[in-house]
Amino acid sequence: MLENIKENRIEYFILIVAVITFIILVYTFRFNKGVLILLSGLGAVLYIFWGIIHHYIRGKLTKNIVYEYSLFGLLSFLLFFVVLSF
Amino acid sequence: MKNYLQPKQEKEEPGVVKYWRKHPKSIEKYQFVYRFLPKDDKKKRADFLDNKAILIYCAIILFVTLVFRFIPKFAPGVLGYASNINVSDLLKYTNKKREENGASNLRLNAKLSSAAEKKAQDMFADGYWAHVAPDGKEPWDFIISEGYDYIYAGENLAKNFSTSKEVVEAWFNSPSHKSNLIGKNYDEVGFAVVNGVMDGYETTLVVQMFGRPRQPSMLADAKEEQVVLEKSQTKEITSVAGVTERTEVPANIPREEQSKPEDTTTVVIATNPQETKAVIDVTKATKTVSIAFGGFVGSLLAVDVLYSRKKGLRKFTGLTLAHITIIGMVIASIWFILKPGLVI
Numbered sequence: 001m002l003e004n005i006k007e008n009r010i011e012y013f014i015l016i017v018a019v020i021t022f023i024i025l026v027y028t029f030r031f032n033k034g035v036l037i038l039l040s041g042l043g044a045v046l047y048i049f050w051g052i053i054h055h056y057i058r059g060k061l062t063k064n065i066v067y068e069y070s071l072f073g074l075l076s077f078l079l080f081f082v083v084l085s086f
Numbered sequence: 087m088k089n090y091l092q093p094k095q096e097k098e099e100p101g102v103v104k105y106w107r108k109h110p111k112s113i114e115k116y117q118f119v120y121r122f123l124p125k126d127d128k129k130k131r132a133d134f135l136d137n138k139a140i141l142i143y144c145a146i147i148l149f150v151t152l153v154f155r156f157i158p159k160f161a162p163g164v165l166g167y168a169s170n171i172n173v174s175d176l177l178k179y180t181n182k183k184r185e186e187n188g189a190s191n192l193r194l195n196a197k198l199s200s201a202a203e204k205k206a207q208d209m210f211a212d213g214y215w216a217h218v219a220p221d222g223k224e225p226w227d228f229i230i231s232e233g234y235d236y237i238y239a240g241e242n243l244a245k246n247f248s249t250s251k252e253v254v255e256a257w258f259n260s261p262s263h264k265s266n267l268i269g270k271n272y273d274e275v276g277f278a279v280v281n282g283v284m285d286g287y288e289t290t291l292v293v294q295m296f297g298r299p300r301q302p303s304m305l306a307d308a309k310e311e312q313v314v315l316e317k318s319q320t321k322e323i324t325s326v327a328g329v330t331e332r333t334e335v336p337a338n339i340p341r342e343e344q345s346k347p348e349d350t351t352t353v354v355i356a357t358n359p360q361e362t363k364a365v366i367d368v369t370k371a372t373k374t375v376s377i378a379f380g381g382f383v384g385s386l387l388a389v390d391v392l393y394s395r396k397k398g399l400r401k402f403t404g405l406t407l408a409h410i411t412i413i414g415m416v417i418a419s420i421w422f423i424l425k426p427g428l429v430i
Binding site (some may be wrong): 016017019022033047051069072084085 | 130137140141143144145147148151155242246253256259260314326344368369372375376379383402403404405407408409412413414415417418419420423424425427428429
């Protein structure tokens with residue numbers, strides 16, 4: 001696990017910064033559902049791009065990897081959406 | 087069955103059980119637990135984590151969202167927002183915010199409270215959620231009709247919240263509502279907390295009306311405030327069921343000519359009016375669905391990392407730790423930050 005983090009140090013650093021920023025934004029706009037839905041959509045798209053760029057740089061990008069990140073992005077968005085839409 | 091798992095060269099061995107005992111790995115893939123574990127031969131994650139499975143989870147979550155949207159159309163009041171909001175707490179938290187921001191405390195006024203109550207009833211009756219009614223009636227009309235002669239007046243609305251504190255916090259976090267909440271032009275306030283069914287969901291509407299009377303002698307005193315507080319704790323509240331969408335009511339037709347929705351019925355709630363409990367609390371239900379799915383996927387990903395490490399498996403997949411980070415972030419945000427409620 002540690003090797004994996006060390007190997008992808010920069011990517012994980014960017015991801016952690018993005019996650020912390022996202023949590024701060026969600027907290028700031030916690031009473032504005034419209035903004036929260038927008039934020040969760042934007043967060044999901046950024047994550048998909050993060051994954052694709054990471055694998056592209058390392059020459060390991062395949063169709064399956066693109067599907068995988070897209071589906072995890074979609075799942076994350078829907079987990080938010082089901083709560084925010086009520 | 088006999089030759090189901092046996093390689094050709096061992097066909098002659100007696101008994102499939104004997105064979106399985108000898109080669110436990112050959113039955114591994116037929117065990118249920120195998121679906122939860124990563125596969126070395128295919129260099130893939132567990133079956134329950136492959137792309138098809140994630141797509142199915144997404145479809146189920148979408149389906150649940152649609153079900154929660156459709157239930158209120160067929161069974162109004164089954165889904166709702168549980169709440170425990172009361173006027174004394176609303177007043178307490180409002181004045182606390184005002185004190186923190188250098189504004190004087192507001193006194194509870196009977197006329198403003200009555201205007202707020204009528205506004206809330208009007209919203210349930212005509213099925214709208216706005217400052218201006220479909221018939222063009224404005225907040226000031228409710229205030230004036232109660233005989234409150236004002237220099238300044240304002241209105242804040244909230245719905246679907248669980249507690250009084252959350253309502254005031256939400257108003258404070260919205261710039262336009264905040265300017266009312268801590269506005270120095272106001273001396274008095276009135277609240278209404280009304281339970282009912284709106285758009286098919288059992289909910290609580292909160293109306294807050296601010297004012298400064300034209301004559302200082304009209305200001306409410308401590309005795310009047312106490313009477314309003316006691317009244318708000320004991321009175322019965324009328325709730326209206328079967329409210330339709332706002333767009334169904336013409337905006338420029340006089341109120342007398344508006345046709346009421348056919349399914350509108352009046353129910354008198356004799357219990358504590360500040361508490362409302364629907365059959366299913368939609369906030370809890372959606373949070374549970376979201377956290378359950380997120381938790382399930384997150385746990386499988388954690389198992390994937392640990393099992394792969396233990397067995398030294400290498401897979402051609404995306405970064406599992408990154409997926410765990412994202413799913414963990416979503417669960418934490420839903421659990422700790424997201425709250426129900428809308429303000430206008």
